[in-house]
Amino acid sequence: MSSVADPSDWIERGARDYPDRLFLAMPAGRRYNYADLRGESGRVAAALQGLGVQVGDRVAVRVEKSAQAVLLYVACLRLGAAFVPINVACSPNEVEYFLTDSKARVAVVDPADLALLGPVATQAAVEHLVTLGADGCGSLTDLVERSAAILESERNVRPDSLAAIVYTSGTTGRSKGAMLTRANLASNATVLADSWRFTGHQPSQLSCVDLLTLPRRAPTTERRASRRTSQSWIRGRGCGSHGCFRIGVSKRAGGAGTTTYQPRFILSPANF
Numbered sequence: 001m002s003s004v005a006d007p008s009d010w011i012e013r014g015a016r017d018y019p020d021r022l023f024l025a026m027p028a029g030r031r032y033n034y035a036d037l038r039g040e041s042g043r044v045a046a047a048l049q050g051l052g053v054q055v056g057d058r059v060a061v062r063v064e065k066s067a068q069a070v071l072l073y074v075a076c077l078r079l080g081a082a083f084v085p086i087n088v089a090c091s092p093n094e095v096e097y098f099l100t101d102s103k104a105r106v107a108v109v110d111p112a113d114l115a116l117l118g119p120v121a122t123q124a125a126v127e128h129l130v131t132l133g134a135d136g137c138g139s140l141t142d143l144v145e146r147s148a149a150i151l152e153s154e155r156n157v158r159p160d161s162l163a164a165i166v167y168t169s170g171t172t173g174r175s176k177g178a179m180l181t182r183a184n185l186a187s188n189a190t191v192l193a194d195s196w197r198f199t200g201h202q203p204s205q206l207s208c209v210d211l212l213t214l215p216r217r218a219p220t221t222e223r224r225a226s227r228r229t230s231q232s233w234i235r236g237r238g239c240g241s242h243g244c245f246r247i248g249v250s251k252r253a254g255g256a257g258t259t260t261y262q263p264r265f266i267l268s269p270a271n272f
Helices: 007-017 032-052 067-079 090-103 109-125 137-144 182-195 221-235
Strands: 020-027 030-032 058-062 082-085 104-109 128-132 162-167 178-181 207-210 248-253 258-263
Touching: 007 032, 007 067, 007 182, 020 032, 020 058, 032 067, 032 162, 058 067, 058 090, 067 082, 067 178, 082 090, 090 104, 090 109, 090 178, 104 109, 109 128, 162 182, 178 182
Parallel strands: 058 082, 058 104, 082 162, 104 128
Antiparallel strands: 020 030, 162 178, 207 248, 248 258
16 A cells, blocks of 8 residues: 555656656557656646646536546646546536536636537636647647646645545436545545555556456455446446546456556546
């Protein structure tokens, strides 16, 4: 179990201790190591700072899954802003409610939805509306490219500082925003890394394993619960209004006939 209590500390440690280790591999071939993670997320954080985002400000995000969306999430963590993920399937009325209720200072949407959600953001008193597409294009990317600044130092935040607001699905009533602290995220990630046997070793041969179809083992209560958790998380059941990312992991042989897994994708904001 890790002794590091803040997610942004993991990013700093990763860039310092194993900068060339694979962090994220995209199907099209783009690969990010931990040095890339720190540098690219730092540039996004600096761009958000340029929009006036400060510690505790809410950044609402309704975009498709992409590497840039992951970097945006990490940038918010490093900046000390609260990430507010919104499912792309949510209607404009739902989006307006989330933006208003969370008091979002910045909203990030897909470029194709700008005309539809622009009035919604105005009605919700959002100060800045920027775009980010699944291909990485958008006005947020333009801001990052025009800015030479990189966030070099982390914000002064406490473990109990707000890190994310994740809205429930509203099955029994109006959606409610679950307020998650930085310590919540760190604890959850640590428990999952232990439960899924993520290791710090770099496997010699990588093979992508979708957590949706983990190999069955002895039907213990713990393993059944772990499998149900991974399935519901990836498929979106119980994920509420924030949507989900899939995770790729690398399989490697473990001791005593077991199998361990090396993470290849960062745990997403849906991993709460």
